[in-house]
Amino acid sequence: MTQLFLVSAGPGDAELITPKTIKAIEASSDLVAYGLYIELLGEICRGKTQHDLPLGEEVGRARKALDLAAQGKTTSLISSGDVGIYAMATLVFELLDNVLAGKENHPEWLNVKIEVIPGISAMQANSSAAGALLGHDFCTISLSDLLTPWETIVKRIHSAGSGDFVVSFYNPVSVKRNWQLDTARDILLEYRPTSTPVVLGRNLTRKDHRVRIMRLDELKATEVDMFTCVSVG
Amino acid sequence: MTQLFLVSAGPGDAELITPKTIKAIEASSDLVAYGLYIELLGEICRGKTQHDLPLGEEVGRARKALDLAAQGKTTSLISSGDVGIYAMATLVFELLDNVLAGKENHPEWLNVKIEVIPGISAMQANSSAAGALLGHDFCTISLSDLLTPWETIVKRIHSAGSGDFVVSFYNPVSVKRNWQLDTARDILLEYRPTSTPVVLGRNLTRKDHRVRIMRLDELKATEVDMFTCVSVG
Structure with a gap:
């Protein structure tokens, strides 16, 4: 039985990478990741076979990692943040569910031993x-409607508002999704005062990090990009 | 200006403590913490002046840490998990808010430079x-009604149900609070199938960790203690 580590590279600062992540990478012969994360990890990735699939090929990365591990190669599949929060771990377990349900024919994947190594997610960098x-009850909502219907996302934003949760938005905008965050703001304003603080953290804990704090009624999608975590206090 | 580090000791495994936490403790002359966390951190706490206030004296610990830092001592205030998630960071900032609002007379606290160092929280250990x-949208709800009225907590559980969030319950039970979790289960069952998976993680990532997975309709407060994180999938 061979090993697949699902590894969390944290929000960016090398000092927020745990020893458990380092150890998993050291134990691996093969690394599967979007190249940027390998850069963040630096020296310890040297000498490993690197499989760098571009952004958008997330499922391809999950398949590749399962294939490599099934072939007997100790493999680390690396995500930024926490691999279990809007990241690669879900895709890996969904593929395994497909095999169990007979929707995919990869029985060899079921022989792979999987260890999930948690890490620090963007909302935690934003909060700190x-x-x-x-400090009190909070929730996370992804504004990406690639996999979740927009009506479901809208329902969740209403629930976040009615439950008075602090909300962290992941995937707030992308090149093609440029209006969702404004709608989310308008929904929250039905429940929250206009002066509710919003924290925009871009590339937090990295060298070029930027934190901005504004009022909820000042939040605009045009002020945000895909590297920003938006938390509404 | 002196330094107060608000430090996250993680869920228990020494390999899930970040280098940033270690560095903050090394830089400190004084540590304020519940003694168990100092034990978890081990060797690096040797030789530091330790201020071990018992459970229940959380506000006292926050005051002590601000006092020590204001006296010029580099201080680490240590929480398990993430210091920013249901932990000591909130109490420190609430005390500072009190000073700014004129409710407390400790102007010296405002000269303390504060750095919050995030860490891995119980829900992340539970998830991994x-x-x-x-992997999808989730929320956290504390079932402790010491500081939050029970009606507010009930409203949030309904919101978590209507929004179809994965829910992690913090502070699920205590010696005196032995019925809240059963009520929370009954509320969620208004929205979720009886077969919804529940993960009970006790002392996760520690030597005596225990993970149990059950159906939502099997969840009972009597199966859980205050060291357990309850996540409803």
Whole structure:
């Protein structure tokens, strides 16, 4: 039985990478990741066979990692943040569910031993930059409607508002999705005061990090990009 | 200006403590923490002045840490998990808010430079033990009604149900609070199938860790203690 590590590279700062992540990478012969994360990890990735599939090929990365591990290669599949939060771990387990349900024919994947190594996610970097934003009940909502219908996302934003949760938005905008965040803001304004603080953290804990704090009624999708975590206090 | 580090000791496994946490403790002369966390951190706490206030004296610990830092001592205030998630960071910033609002007379606290160092929280350990429970939208709810009225908590559980969030319950039970989790289960069952998976993670990532997976309709407060994180998938 061979090993697949699902590894969390954290929000960016090398000092926020855990020893458990380092150890998994050291134990691996093969690394599967979007190239940027391998750069973040630096020296310890040297000498490993690197499989760098571009953004958008997330499922391809999950398949590749299962294939390599099934072939007997100790493999690390690397995500930024926490691999279990809007990241690669879900895709790997969904592929395994497909095999169990007979929708895919990869029995060899079921022989792979999987260890999930948690890490620090963007909302936590955002919270620590702003003080203690997640001190009370909070939720996360992804604004990407690639896999979730937009009506479901809208329902969740209403629930976040009615439940008075602190909300962190993941995938707030992309080149093609440029209006969802404005709609999310308008929904939250039905429940929250206009002065509710919003923290925009871009590339947090990295060298070029930027934190901005504004009022909820000042939030605009045009102020945000796909590297930004938006938390509404 | 002196330094106060708000430090996250993670869920228990020494390999899930970040280098940033270690560095903060090394830089400190004084540590404020519940003694168990100092034990978890081990060797690096040797030779530091340790201020071990018992459970229940959380506000006292936050005051002590601000006092020590204001006296010029580089201080680490240590929480398990993530110091920003249901932990000490909130209490520190609430005390500072009190000073700014004129409710407390400790102007010296405002001269303390504060750095919050995020870490891995219980829900993340729970999720990684179970696969990838937090892969989609999720929320956290504390069932402790010491500071939050029970009606507010009930409203949030309904919101978590209507929004179809994965829910992690923090502070699920205590000696005195032995019925809240059963009520929370009954509320969620208004929205979710009885077969919804529940992960009970006790002391996760520690030597005596225990993971149990059950159906939502099997969940009972009597199966859970205050060291357990309950996540409903």
